[in-house]
Amino acid sequence: MNKSNNTSLLSGFNAMFRRDCLQYIKNPSQLLNPLIFFVMITAAFPFAVDSSKLQLTQIGPGIIWIMAILSYLLTLQHLYLDDADDGCLDYIILSPQPLPLLVLAKICAHWISSGLPLIIISPIIGIIYQMQVDTILVMIATLFFGTFALSLIGSIGASLTISINNSNILVSLLVLPIMIPILIFGARTIGLYQAGTTTISGLYFMSAYCMFALSFSPFASAAALKIGSE
Amino acid sequence: MSNQLAINNLTLFRGAKYLFKDISFVLSSGDLILITGPNGSGKTTMLRTIAGLLEPEIGDISWDQKSISNNRQTYHKNISFISHIHGLKDSLSIIENLRFEANLHNYCLDKIDEALDKLSLQPIKDIPFKHLSAGQKRRASLTRLILKDSALWLLDEPTSNLDTNAHNIFKELLNEHIYNNGLCVLATHHPDAFDECKSIIELT
Amino acid sequence: MWTFLHKMASPRYFYSIATSLIPWFLVSGLILMVAGLINGLFYAPPDYQQGDAFRIIYVHVPSAYISMMAYSLMAFAAFVALIWRIKIAHAVIVGAAPLGAWFTFLALLTGSIWGRPMWGTWWEWGDPRLTSELLMLFLYLGYMALRASLPNLAQADKLSAILILIGAINIPIIHFSVEWWTSLHQGPTLLKAGGPAIDSLMLYPLLAMIIGTTLYFGSLLLVRTKAEVLNREKNSRWAKKMLSGDQL
Numbered sequence: 001m002n003k004s005n006n007t008s009l010l011s012g013f014n015a016m017f018r019r020d021c022l023q024y025i026k027n028p029s030q031l032l033n034p035l036i037f038f039v040m041i042t043a044a045f046p047f048a049v050d051s052s053k054l055q056l057t058q059i060g061p062g063i064i065w066i067m068a069i070l071s072y073l074l075t076l077q078h079l080y081l082d083d084a085d086d087g088c089l090d091y092i093i094l095s096p097q098p099l100p101l102l103v104l105a106k107i108c109a110h111w112i113s114s115g116l117p118l119i120i121i122s123p124i125i126g127i128i129y130q131m132q133v134d135t136i137l138v139m140i141a142t143l144f145f146g147t148f149a150l151s152l153i154g155s156i157g158a159s160l161t162i163s164i165n166n167s168n169i170l171v172s173l174l175v176l177p178i179m180i181p182i183l184i185f186g187a188r189t190i191g192l193y194q195a196g197t198t199t200i201s202g203l204y205f206m207s208a209y210c211m212f213a214l215s216f217s218p219f220a221s222a223a224a225l226k227i228g229s230e
Numbered sequence: 231m232s233n234q235l236a237i238n239n240l241t242l243f244r245g246a247k248y249l250f251k252d253i254s255f256v257l258s259s260g261d262l263i264l265i266t267g268p269n270g271s272g273k274t275t276m277l278r279t280i281a282g283l284l285e286p287e288i289g290d291i292s293w294d295q296k297s298i299s300n301n302r303q304t305y306h307k308n309i310s311f312i313s314h315i316h317g318l319k320d321s322l323s324i325i326e327n328l329r330f331e332a333n334l335h336n337y338c339l340d341k342i343d344e345a346l347d348k349l350s351l352q353p354i355k356d357i358p359f360k361h362l363s364a365g366q367k368r369r370a371s372l373t374r375l376i377l378k379d380s381a382l383w384l385l386d387e388p389t390s391n392l393d394t395n396a397h398n399i400f401k402e403l404l405n406e407h408i409y410n411n412g413l414c415v416l417a418t419h420h421p422d423a424f425d426e427c428k429s430i431i432e433l434t
Numbered sequence: 435m436w437t438f439l440h441k442m443a444s445p446r447y448f449y450s451i452a453t454s455l456i457p458w459f460l461v462s463g464l465i466l467m468v469a470g471l472i473n474g475l476f477y478a479p480p481d482y483q484q485g486d487a488f489r490i491i492y493v494h495v496p497s498a499y500i501s502m503m504a505y506s507l508m509a510f511a512a513f514v515a516l517i518w519r520i521k522i523a524h525a526v527i528v529g530a531a532p533l534g535a536w537f538t539f540l541a542l543l544t545g546s547i548w549g550r551p552m553w554g555t556w557w558e559w560g561d562p563r564l565t566s567e568l569l570m571l572f573l574y575l576g577y578m579a580l581r582a583s584l585p586n587l588a589q590a591d592k593l594s595a596i597l598i599l600i601g602a603i604n605i606p607i608i609h610f611s612v613e614w615w616t617s618l619h620q621g622p623t624l625l626k627a628g629g630p631a632i633d634s635l636m637l638y639p640l641l642a643m644i645i646g647t648t649l650y651f652g653s654l655l656l657v658r659t660k661a662e663v664l665n666r667e668k669n670s671r672w673a674k675k676m677l678s679g680d681q682l
Contacts, residue, residue: 008336015333019319019326026321026358087315090283094306095334102334156600160593164583174576177569177601184565220596227592230284246669 012097013105020109030078034071035117042067042125053130060129061139061190065183068118068143069150075114076154076175077161077168079106080225084162089229099225100218103159107151107218115147131194138193138203142186145206152213153178159224182209232259233294233308233381235280235413240289242275249275250433253289257428259381259411262404266421267433273417274314276433277386280415281311293382310378314386316371320360324351324370327359328377337377345373349399364391375403383407383414389423397423443520445663446672452656459653466646474639481636490548492640496647498541498567502605504534504651505570508577509602512595524591525666527598528581529658533651535574542567553618562611563619566604573601587666 024031045063046056083089092102122143126136157175161167189202235257242249249272257263265273278284280291282298282305291298298305318327328342346352349369354362362370368391375383383404389397401423408414408426421430441447474492481488508527515523545564546556558564577594584590612621624630630637667673 011333011336015330018333019322019330022326023319023321086320087313087317088319090278090281090311090313091317091331092334093283094281094309094311096303096307096336097334156596160580160597161583163586163589167583170579170583173572173579174597177572177576177604180565180569216600220600224593224596226283227589227596230586230589 009097009101012095013101016092016097016102016105017109020106021112024109024113030075031113031117034074034114035121037074038067038071038118039121039125041070043128046128056129057131057194058191060126060131061187061194064122064125064129064139065142065146065187065190068122068147068186069179069183071118072114072147072150072154073168073172073175075110076158077171079110079155079158080162080221081158081167084229089162089225093226093229099222103155103221103225104218107155107221110155111148111151115143115151118147119143135190135194138199139190141203142189142206145203145210146182146186149182149206149210149213150179152210152217153182155221156217156224159221159228162225162228182206185209232411233413234258234292235382235415236290236292236295237280238290238292240276240279240286240291242272242279242284242286244272244275253431255429255431257382257413257415259413260408261428262408262414262416262424262426264421264424264427264430265415265417265433266419266430271433273433274386277311277384277415277417278313281309281384282306308380309382309384310375310380311384312371312374312386312388314390316359316367318359318367318370321358323356323358324362324373325355327370328373331374332377335378341377342373345376348376348403349373349396365393365396368392369396372400372403375407381412383412383416385414385416387418388416389418389420443522445522445525445667445670448522449660449663449672449676452660456653456656456660459649459656463646463649463651463653466642467650468646470639470642470646474636474643478636478639479633484552487548487551488636490544491636492643494541494544494548495640496643497537497544499644500647500651501534501538501541501567501570502608503648504530504537504655505573505598505602506605508534508598509605512598516592516595516599521591521666522663524595525662526655526659527577527595528662529655531574531577531581533654533658535571535578537651538567538571538574542571549618558618561618562615563608563617566608566611570601570604570608573598573604576601 042063045059049055049059080089083092093099095102119140122139123136126139131139153175154171156178157171160174161171164170185202185205189199189206192202193199237253237255237257240253241251253276255263265276267273275284279286282291282302285299293301293305293308296304318324322330324346325342328345329339331337332339332342343352346355349372351366351369351373354366359367359370368388372388389400392400404414404416404424405426416424416427418424421427442451471492475489478489480486508530511523511526511530514520515527542564545567549558550556577597580594580597581590584593611617612619623632624637624640632640664673664676668677
């Protein structure tokens with residue numbers, strides 16, 4: 001018999017979150033590949049350009065942010081595709097938990113596996129680009145909001161394309177217009193801080209963007225998943 | 231407790247052609263209905279439509295006299311759906327997969343042990359799913375029927391890849407379910423294995 | 435009014451209404467466009483600051499206006515299609531998308547040509563209005579790419595409608611970008627408190643161009659939507675009769 005007739009929302013969220021995290025732990029390549037990609041390219045850039053200190057600090061924020069987005073796009077395609085392919089998605093849709101809640105759990109797990117490692121490794125990259133400690137802190141703040149917003153927005157693109165094979169380029173094309181503002185504000189906030197102007201408005205914008213994405217992304221993704229699995 | 235599933239004029243297109251047209255039947259407590267047909271005839275699509283995963287262009291599905299499109303939550307609480315792909319993660323073990331389902335649906339965790347015992351899965355419960363044989367995977371998928379006590383069973387080729395022993399265990403489960411006033415819609419390639427059915431729908 | 439709209443939801447009725455409306459839209463649109471262009475290019479006085487270079491406004495502003503209006507129309511149609519399940523709205527979106535994309539491209543192109551003498555640059559990457567208009571072009575292209583990759587029509591309709599609705603946030607961003615951020619692009623000229631900040635001799639040709647281009651866009655949209663409706667309904671009796679030669 002069931003434990004109780006009222007399934008708690010938190011238990012549903014937890015169950016989905018733990019399962020996805022367990023999956024990421026058991027498949028470390030999904031976690032490591034984009035991270036290695038990120039580190040390799042950002043570390044390779046100074047070799048290719050004039051690596052004077054001034055130049056590096058100027059282009060650093062932009063490069064780090066673009067590479068963060070690119071390595072994120074690598075993993076987005078698989079967010080729902082794996083579940084759709086092995087039939088788990090049907091069971092998730094049929095479960096008594098509200099689908100947007102489970103989607104949110106998947107997004108959070110994705111952020112933990114893709115965004116958090118990026119944030120943790122970013123100080124090292126920051127040092128390569130001759131950033132000061134306080135600039136690195138600002139960068140971490142922008143990456144924190146930005147990567148979570150990327151997970152939220154990317155989830156919409158991933159959910160729209162579950163019935164398409166090899167949808168990597170399409171997912172990127174679909175979410176690009178909505179990701180560009182994050183890129184602009186993320187990179188520019190760091191740049192403005194380096195130039196001495198206030199950064200708090202940039203961070204406000206990014207957190208607002210995050211909240212805004214949080215308000216519609218789980219619902220839009222859930223709707224798209226239901227339609228896509230028909 | 232008496233339940234009823236009523237299907238009315240169910241029609242689904244695939245592109246410009248009909249996949250199936252004007253399917254109607256009523257299922258009451260203790261009834262079993264079979265859906266047969268060659269591969270690609272639409273058995274899986276029909277089952278998924280009845281489960282509420284697909285919306286039919288024309289037609290109506292009601293559970294206990296209420297249309298399921300307005301009543302999805304209640305309807306889903308009362309069905310157990312077994313698809314022909316297993317719906318369990320390859321990299322996790324059976325026990326990890328089942329714990330996830332139990333936490334999602336809020337089942338009692340001791341039920342997991344009961345299900346594993348009944349389907350002889352205890353010895354292999356810790357092996358990653360991808361290393362199991364087809365029959366073991368199918369048995370793992372069937373544990374859902376024991377974990378959740380639901381009135382309506384929607385089964386898509388539940389006996390595929392099962393050996394005689396497992397087949398008999400499944401028949402036992404099915405008979406018990408029907409005897410206890412359960413309802414069942416079963417898609418299969420082997421309708422002769424189930425002779426106590428109310429009717430057979432043949433798709434072409 | 436509501437009965438009319440309700441009837442328009444029927445493909446067959448829409449088809450016949452559209453057929454009769456197209457010549458009206460097209461002719462009136464073209465007349466207004468020609469009148470607006472001739473007046474604007476030859477008879478409106480030169481701007482005290484920009485000289486004759488400002489005349490590109492007569493192509494740039496209508497294009498930009500249509501690019502946003504088309505997307506808003508698509509977003510509204512997506513809403514109607516998803517919430518009220520009116521299938522013909524999907525055909526409208528399909529018809530409008532390439533048109534909107536072209537007008538967006540034109541707006542960007544003419545804007546760039548105008549920017550060269552005015553701002554000294556073909557493009558300014560930091561500019562919010564230019565960036566958001568470019569993003570809108572990507573939204574149009576993304577929509578068309580998504581549709582092209584989904585073979586199942588019903589799925590393609592619904593999923594791409596969701597995409598359009600998500601991207602609709604861009605419209606107020608484009609419109610208000612010149613107010614919210616510092617931009618090279620000038621602020622609102624027409625929809626300003628206190629009336630338009632443009633001389634009436636320049637204003638009237640501009641209004642003629644805007645209305646004319648809108649009517650022209652309307653006629654093109656009706657043509658494309660007609661074709662899409664016919665394609666979707668090709669197995670129905672009225673469509674078969676029509677295609678075999680009897681007039682509707």
